[in-house]
Amino acid sequence: MGTEAFQSVVPLTVNGRSCRVTVDHRSTLLDVLRERLGLTGAKKGCDHGQCGACTVLVDGRRANSCLLLAVAQEGRDVTTIEGLRAADGEGTHPLQRAFVERDAFQCGYCTPGQICSAVGAIAEAEAGHPSHVTDPQTPAGSAVELAGDEIRERLSGNLCRCGAYPHIVEAVEDVTR
């Protein structure tokens, strides 16, 4: 069997730009972003869904790009840290500014994943998605306020080896308050 059975052309929108990439079916979205599209913001930490360094937004939802097969993302709209913008489309996203202002990193390796994860978490909370620490009595569908433990729980899929957690929580609180 020829190699063509094991590869596909995948149309994608990445950070607002449409592209078509020929991918080996084994490629993850993370590898395509980093190695084919030159977007090295999303990082490879564990490559097994455990650290969150590879977090990107797919159709607006946060996901671990190291476990997404690129071929399965046909037609999806992917946003990486490079594509985040302020609401008016100009300048950096408020979370990016808050991370700088709060000094919410040390080496910075986990930061793109932390920020993409926080963007996704904020949208989930606004849409009324509960977390493990949300009071079960909260009416379904009502927005959940993000502070303290809610932020810690919702960002628990993003590890930081440098232990910048306290400042990460403060940075997210700056944006959600």
Next chain:
Amino acid sequence: MKPFMYVRAHSVDEAAAAHAGRSTSRYLGGGTNLVDLMKLGVESPRTLVDVTALPLDAVEELRDGSVRVGATVRNSDLAAHPLVRERYPVLSQALLAGASGQLRNMATTGGNLLQRTRCPYFQYLGKPCNKREPGTGCGARDGVHRDHAVLGQSPHCIATHPSDMAVALAALDAEVELYGPGGRRTVPAAEFHRLPGDRPDLDTEIRHGELITGVVLPPETAGLPSAYRKARDPRLVRVRARVRGRGPGRRGLRRTRGADRIRRSGAPALARAAGRAGAGGRRADR
């Protein structure tokens, strides 16, 4: 990773035909377990049949009052769904007790039920494992097995099943809907996962090539007070209780054992309750 063919199915029949019951075919849900195992070499399919575009992504109330969850509903959407939060809180809480926000956005109902054990001997090709390769022995039995099963284990395998969701489904008397060459059938969630016995390679009652199309939550357990508590290390035991009936004399207290290793005082009562409930062992993963 070995090269493989990829097919995106748009109907259940198309999915079943593409899979064709071949031992080398696998359905692909969110991929959070399958892709992981492919990277480790534990799985090396020749064909992946992506089921995420199937029209199985709804949570809906049926005429008899039961709630049907499609196989491709993502774990995060299921946990947030008003029907689930209001009628089956234990299910929402069990889902939220597992994995991470990112993973729950990707993981599907079908894939969650069929995720494999996180036993390190299963995941590492350099060690024997009867579940991965029948007849090679159990590396965990005389190895590092602090996280392994106490209840329901066998001489052949002491691995636990990691699904939190499955514990809640068993407690709620849910049914798993299957579709395959033999037609449609349903299996009670409490019987879906097998104890290892002498066939630890078979995790569940599913037959090769069968597709999970959904899960049905019955009206009988809707609205019962229920909750999910996941105790993490050092106790390593997961117990979920549902109280049947209201008011005094609550008979039929039901507990589903989530797992595993019961080592502290106070635990024997849980162990007895768990033994009565007789579910498969499951362990907390994080």
